[in-house]
Amino acid sequence: MYNEKVNSENSVEEKERYLETLLELLKENPDTLREIGWDLPKGLIEFLSGKHTNFKNNLTSNRMITGVMDCFNELALNGNPKECILSACELVSTLTIDLTGSDSSDEENEDLLDPNGDEVTTDNEKVSPNKLEIEECMSRNMVESIIDLKAYVLFEFMISVLNYVDTLYPSKFLAMAISAIVLYVRSNVEIVDDVYSILFRVYNFCVSCIASPPSDNLTNANDGSDIEKILEDESILQKKLLSSLSVLTVGSCLKNKSGDLDKIYFNTVMHKKMDESDKDTSILDICYHYYAHLTSLDVDIKGLFEECLEESKNIYDNIPLDSKVSTTEVQEEMNQLVYEVSYAYEIKKLANEKNLDLDQYGVIILSAIYYFSNGTHLLSQLDIQSAVYLYLRCTTASLFSEIYDNKYLESAVRYWLWVSITETSLKDIKIGLQKLPGHIATAFLQMLLMKTCNESNDDLKSIEFELLKRILCFMSESTSYTFLFETLLHCPYITVKIAVLDILRDMMIKFPKVPNDSESNSLCEQYESINTTNSTRMPPKLPPRPYIAINEDRMASIHSVAEISFSAGKKKKRTQGDLLLVLTYMKFFVSLRNKWDLGLLTLINKEISEAFQGEGEPELAFINIANDTLGAYIEETSIHS
Incomplete structure (x- = not known):
């Protein structure tokens, strides 16, 4: 009570003198401190506030901060450890950023933003938006810094107290x-801008928290063999507890960070230089420190990751295979089940959990972090099927609960997808994709497409589209075309249709690479040398076949889908997206005009000429430019024919 009164009513100098006097009294009265120590932490921690702290200066010279820390140190030395740990736990569990804008926090922010009190803004004076933004950022950073300072003091206090607890069962505390x-x-990861401070605080706790051996009074009161068994069990349990906290912290703290693990790996594979500022090296470094610490606790991240891969595959094993699905309705139900099964599995696993299992999301993230610290993959090879099941497991659960939404995790599983298609032979990749059940392949492609279209970072989006295109190129032609066409036909989102149409165009134009001439000649010469008695000449090479071939049925189907988009674009209440989709179709037909049916192109050219004239919308001009190109091609082809 008196601490609160001093903190709220006295000046800074008086508070500093009060803390110095309090420290002297605590040192002079250790017996009294042992009796009342449990009540001191709550009052002491409140002296750490923005009104007393300037983070631009060296905090070790701040008498208020050093006074609080000295009192906590004395409390750890002479207070009742068991009672002190209870008080510390209560404070840590409620330590969170207050963004409600209470009067006290506003008052602290005023002192922070205007420490000299020289600038005063009147009600009639206009404040620029940039100044408000800067002040809001400064205010938020100060609040986070104060919380981090409190966390530092309390975490150090807990470490000290845990080392002083005299017990045979330190794992309890x-x-x-x-x-x-x-x-x-969990209270702070969603609202702090810089999660590194949380990661560092928890890491420091985990590596520093070493229980002291029990006193002779405790060990002498028990049989020697019993003591050895108790101490051995306690050591194992403490390692499990610290391992669980470490992995959970990694998985939780990074859920709102993009990670860019797949981006870094892609640029490495493509030999592209990446701006060092784009890499969050501090996060990568602290995560690898977690990895190293877990290794010291005898945690086998590689083994756990392999178990996770197997578990991910088993999650989907209970879904019927395509051969067992008889009707379209049942097929759709199976497709929906693919989306739901991961979430249902996680909920069931959580409800039935009895052992101290490590957080799967944290394990997956750490499995990817290994590469960025060692330059080698944790698994030298990963088959594409395992990577697909892992991706589905880690992305679909978030559709049903935000708890499972984790951006860093998604970056990690995309990294493993890249590993599976860059470190495995083309033959094995194609065989693996062919073995995937149809509903699994469809759900995987849909999730990857949806996540890619929702990506806000342009660089990441382009890399994710490249990943999707490569996987589609590895799949069978019929599977890839069916997926792309069904998306154009049924997907309600225009941005997705635009993206899919671009992919379809590329796959109808481009074709798999063939060996170069020197390689081809060498192979031919080898063939002729082996078959010297056969004078039959080698047949000419067939022209390269694109990833998706164009035939009459496909041209007619795509023409019909395009007509649906054209009809939407003709309406008075059309949106900019409707016109952008029409423009994308026009680019599609212009790019493929040499391969497309001339009659269908003529119908398109006539319809666009009649229905998409006028001014006011910039997309119309580009649509007509594309249509003019199409019209010139039709006219030229008609003349030559």
Whole structure:
């Protein structure tokens, strides 16, 4: 009570003198401190606030901060450890950023933003949006810094107190501390801008928290063999607790960060230089420190990741295969089940959990982090099927609960997809994709397409589209075409249709690479040398076949889908998206005009000429430019024919 009164009513100098006096009293009265120590942390921690702290200066010279820390150190030395750990856990579990804009926080922010009180803004004076943005950012950064400072003090206090607890079962108190830390992590990861501070605080706790051996009074009161068994079991349990906290922290803290793991790997494979500022090296470094610490705790990340891959595949094994599906309605139900099964599995697993299992998301992230610290993959090879099942498991659950939405995790599983198609032979990739059940392949492509279209970062989006295109090129022609056409026909989102149409155009134009001439000649010469008695000449090479061939049925189907989009673009209430889709179709037909049916192109040219004239919408001009190109081609072809 008196701490609160001093903190709210006295000046900074008086508070500093109060803390110095309090420290002297605590040192002079250790017995009294042991009795009342449990009540001190709550009052002491409130002295750490924005009104007393300038983070531009060296904090070790701040008498307020050093006074608080000295009091906590004395409390850890002479307070009742068991009672102190309870108080610390209570404070840590409720430690969170207050963004409600309360009066006290506003007051602190005023002191922070205008420390000299020289600038005063009147109600009638206009404040620029940029200034408001800067002030809001400064205010938020200060709030986060204060919370981090409190966390630092409390975490160090917990580490010290845990080392002073005299007990045969230190894991009991460690579990209490970890429960409080988990609450702290989950309460703040969604609202802080810089999660590195949380990652670092928890990491420091995990590596520093070493329980002291029990006193002779405790060990002498028990049989020697029993003590050895208890200490051995306790050591194992403490390692499990610290491992669980470490992996959970990695998985939770990074859920709102993009990660860019797939981007970094793609640029490495493509020998592209990447701006170092694009890499969040601090996050990568701290995560690898977690990996190294877990290794020291005898955690086999590689083995756990392999178990995760097997578990991911088993999740989908209970879904009937295509051969067992009889009707279209049942097929659609199976497709929907693919989306739901991961979420249902995670909920069931959570409800039935009895052992202290490590967080799967954290394990997957750490499995990818290994490459960026060592330059080698944790698994030298990963088959495409395992990568697909892993991707589905880690992305579909978020459709049903935001708890499972994790951007860094998605970056990690995309990295493993890249590994599966860059470190495996083309033959094995194609065989693996062919073995995927149809509903699994469809759901995978749909999820990858949807996630890619929703990506806000342009660089990441282009890399994800490249990943999707490569996988479609590895799949059978009929599977790829069916997926792309069905998306154009049924997908309600225009942006997705535009993206799919671009992919379809590329796959109808481009074709797989063939060996170069020197390689071809060498092979021919080898063939002729082996078959010297056969004078039959080698047949001419067939022309290269694109990834998706153009035939009459496909031209007619795509023409029909295009007509649906043209009809939407003709309406008075059309949107910009409707016109962009029409423009994309026109680019599609212009690019493929040499391969397309002339009669269909003539119908398109006539319809566009009649229905998409006028001014006011910039897309119309580009549509007509494309149509003029199409018209010139039709006229030239008609003359030559």
